[in-house]
Amino acid sequence: MTGIVALEAALQPAVAGLDAIVPLANLGGLTELADPTTLLDIFLNAISKFGVYVTIAAGLSLIFGLMGVLNFAHGSLTMIGAYLGGALMLTFVSEATSDVVTIAFFFLALALVFAIVTAFGAVIEIGLIRPIYDRPPLFQILLTFGLVLVFEEVVRIVLEIQDIQPNVDWTEAAGTRPDVLGFHEILGVTTRGIYQFEAVVGILVVAATWWFLTRTSYGLHIRAGSEDAEMAQALGIDVRRSFTVVFGVGAGLAALAGVMLMWDPRYGASVGLGVETLLIAFVVVIVGGLGSFKGTVVAAAIVAVVDALASWMLVNDVVTFSGLPELVIFLVLVGVLVVRPQGLFGVEEVGGH
Amino acid sequence: MAISPDSSVPADEGASAATADSDAAAERDATAESDAGGPLGTVRSIVADHVVHIAVIVLFAIYPLAYTQMVALPVIGEELALLIPRTRTMVAVLYFGLFAMSFDFISGYTGYLSFGxxxxxxxGGYLVVLSMNGKVPFLGGIDSLLVLVLVGGSLAIVAALIVGAVSFRLSGVYFAMVTLGFAEVAHVFIRNWDYVSSNPRDGASLGNNPVSVGIPGWGPLPEWNVDIGRIIGSEFPNFLGTGFDLSTSDVSFYAVGVVVLVSYFAMQRIIHSPYGKVMIAIRENEERARAVGYNTFYYKMGAFAMSAFFAAVAGGLLAGFNRSVAPENTFDLFVTADALLAAIIGGFGTLAGALFGVLFQNTLEEFLSTEDGLAQYLRETLSESTLDTFVGDGIDLLLNGRAGLYVGIVFILFVLYVPEGILGTLRSRLGGKVARKLPERIQRYRSGGGGGGS
Known part of the structure; x- marks a missing residue:
């Protein structure tokens, strides 16, 4: 008996050491997954994340699909959108404004920010990216990368003038979120109204982009251009003008996502929002496949479900490794590219990459 | 009538087709000369081939001493101290320059953008810190940076072979993204792995262990084995009786410099070997390289592994000098991005250019840094009444720690107007490698001026 105790005592440090090196999983907790409330919890989390991810990635997907340019400044535009949206909401609403009016103003802010940043994106395309189309695609990517540095510092300068802390979430802006989007209960699961709101906005963005791509003449040009730019040009389509429109709309969508995230307690308006959203947008677009908006939507759904599952496992101590949700997002990217190098819905050899 | 040196330039450039032939002829001449001159001739031809290399090395070698002299100058010393980087910054230029060169080695030469x-x-960095803290099995008690750097490099080679086996099935943006994916997995992991330290988000640091560069137990003097580090490290007041004081930064500068120099020449040698030619062929036209019969996959894997090795060496030097590592200065995407910026500004696919890009970047960062930067200098120099106006606020807003803004603007201007970078532009102006063409030019100017016309 004492022998066993001694053996246990001897093994204790070894087990503890192993525990420290490899974050061990408590897989027994997985049985809870059969519980319907658990499933609903995960589902609510997943649709909210889907809304966020698809909104973040939609603009990047459009630009990448037509122009083959991975816009590194996409995340920075989201960050700019968050601050612009916050500033607009703070001027529109006060403590006394009712919830319905606040939400109406939110959609007004969304539309305004979208318009402003779309125009801004078009200017960038004409002024900076158009002159280097004849160079290898690397240079356009590099250029947008330079923009990241400039945007971030300019935002910091403006924030310093306005006396806003750049590195932490802008709480005054988040404070304009109406009470109806706060905590409430659905079938025994506590959740926040903002999460369902984001799912709705995400679906609206998907619907609007879908309409833009399939029902407008620009959409037709874009689809033709990403299929075969030379042929489209030969048929008399001004591909260059569609580039400007697409870059503008893509930038506008990025900023629109920012306005939404400004209200989200998981994100919030801060300078760090740019990198945070950029990496997710990359993963979603690449997993979905070049030039396929459908792919982007499906990829956003997959990443959202995987992320929601991982977050649930972390919160419920199935896994103790706190980086898990972030980690699995990138594992999805690596995994999909290993199995299908062109992404889920990508067509090989499109865009000359 | 004397032929002006200028008139020969267009003729030379016009005959660019003949350049390859004349290069070959020059090499034949060099061989002939070395045969004739014996060992001395060989040395002479090596020196002739590397005049620019030697000049750059000499400039770097005298830098710490020159810096001390220059900032001590009576009138302009203070201004010079503001403009030129400290020796401490130069150490960072060296090890980060090595990292940027290793990035250029794979990305600039094979065209595969290694975003991870x-x-x-x-x-490389974490291996040094973890093993010196006794946290890596079998490596406890080794305090020689060179040994640890080699181990880290080997680990990086293994990692590169795993990542490469998956990633080289892809190309272009997809290759960049999948390598980024791997690096982010590692980044998230290291940021949350509590084995590293009690607070893995802030990284890990060394206790009081000295970090020595040199081969343990070898060398005629104890000075052959020096400790590097910003504060804790070897220093030599009145070095070898020459009257020069070598501070900890100076010692680190030379120790790190030697490792970087050896690494640079190793990479440069590979680039100039037949292997390197295949790397360039892959960048120019991979299908054709394959059609000629090269198994490009193995060449890419080899190049990736070698570049990973040197990147890990650079990481080990960073860890040794800073005595700490953190996720945001090692595994972060923006570390790769800094190397990319440096490579583009210096000249993509020029190897040495990346080092000059880093030099430019770090000089600007120090110039605009919060401590002892331009902002503080202006604050001390300008009068109180000027500072009370908008000028004072403007200095704080636009100059204090705003290097990112200006680096970004310069970078955009380079992408738009100087796509070949500093060294690349210099090369196309001279019509060849600076190391080869500059001495030729100088020779021609000299004979043109001295010898008169023929």
Whole structure:
């Protein structure tokens, strides 16, 4: 008996050491997954994340699909959108404004920010990216990368003038979120109204982009251009003008996502929002496949479900490794590219990459 | 009538087709000369081939001493101290320059953008710190940086072979993204792995262990084995009786410099070997390289592994000098991005250019840094009444720690107007490698001026 105790005592440090090196999983907790409330919890989390991810990635997907340019400044535009949206909401609403009016103003802010940043994106395309189309695609990517540095510092300068802390979430802006989007209960699961709101906005963005791509003449040009730019040009389509429109709309969508995230307690308006959203947008677009908006939507759904599952496992101590949700997002990217190098819905050899 | 040196330039450039032939002829001449002159001739031809290399090395070698002299100058000393980087910054230029060169080695020469390169830098850095803290099995008690750097490099090679086996099935943007994916997996992991330290988000640091560069137990003097580090490290007041004081930064500068120099020449040698020619062929036209019969996959894997090795060496030097590593200065995407910026500004696919890009970047960062930067200098120099106006606020807003803004603007201007970078533009102006063409030019000017016309 004492022998066993001694053996246990001897093994204790070894087990503890192993525990420290490899974050061990408590897989027994997985049985809870059969519980319907658990499933609903995960589902609510997943649709909210889907809304966020698809909104973040939609603009990047459009630009990448037509122009083959991975816009590194996409995340920075989201960050700019968050601050612009916050500033607009703070001027529109006060403590006394009712919830319905606040939400109406939110959609007004969304539309305004979208318009402003779309125009801004078009200017960038004409002024900076158009002159280097004849160079290898690397240079356009590099250029947008330079923009990241400039945007971030300019935002910091403006924030310093306005006396806003750049590195932490802008709480005054988040404070304009109406009470109806706060905590409430659905079938025994506590959740926040903002999460369902984001799912709705995400679906609206998907619907609007879908309409833009399939029902407008620009959409037709874009689809033709990403299929075969030379042929489209030969048929008399001004591909260059569609580039400007697409870059503008893509930038506008990025900023629109920012306005939404400004209200989200998981994100919030801060300078760090740019990198945070950029990496997710990359993963979603690449997993979905070049030039396929459908792919982007499906990829956003997959990443959202995987992320929601991982977050649930972390919160419920199935896994103790706190980086898990972030980690699995990138594992999805690596995994999909290993199995299908062109992404889920990508067509090989499109865009000359 | 004397032929002016200028008139020969267009003729030379016009005959660019003949350049290859004349290069070959020059090499034949050099061989002939070395045969005739014996060992002395060989030395002479090596020196002739590397005049620019030697000049750059000499400039770097005298830098710490020159810096001390220059900032001590009576009138302009203070201004010079503001403009030129401290020796401490130069150490960072050296090891980060090595990382940027290793990035250029794979990205600039094969055309495969390694966006996850920071992973290898991080592996090298973390290996040094973890093993010196006794946290790596079998490596406890080794305090020689060179040994640890070699181990880290080997680990990075293994990592590169795993990442490469998956990633080289892809190309273009997809290759960049999948390597970024791997690096982010590593980044998230290291940021949350509590084995590293009690607070893995802030990284890990060394206790009081000295970090020595040199081969343990070898060398005629104890000075052959020096400790590097910003504060804790070897220093030599009145070095070898020459009257020069070598501070800890100076010693680190030379120790790190030697490792970087050896690494640079190793990479440069590979680039100039037949292997390197295949790397360039892959960049120019991979299908054709394959059609000629090269198994490009193995060449890419080899190049990737070698570049990962040198990236890890650079990471080990960073860890040794800073005595700490953190996720945001090793595994972070923006570390790779800094190397990319440096490579583009210096000249993509020029190897040495990346080092000059880093030099430019770090000089600007120090110039605009919060401590002892331009902002503080202006604050001390300008009068109180000027500072009370908008000028004072403007200095704080636009100059204090705003290097990112200006680096970004310069970078955009380079992408738009100087796509070949500093060294690349210099090369196309001279019509060849600076190391080869500059001495030729100088020779021609000299004979043109001295010898008169023929």
């Amino acid at each position: 390169h920071s992973m290898f830098y991080g592996i």
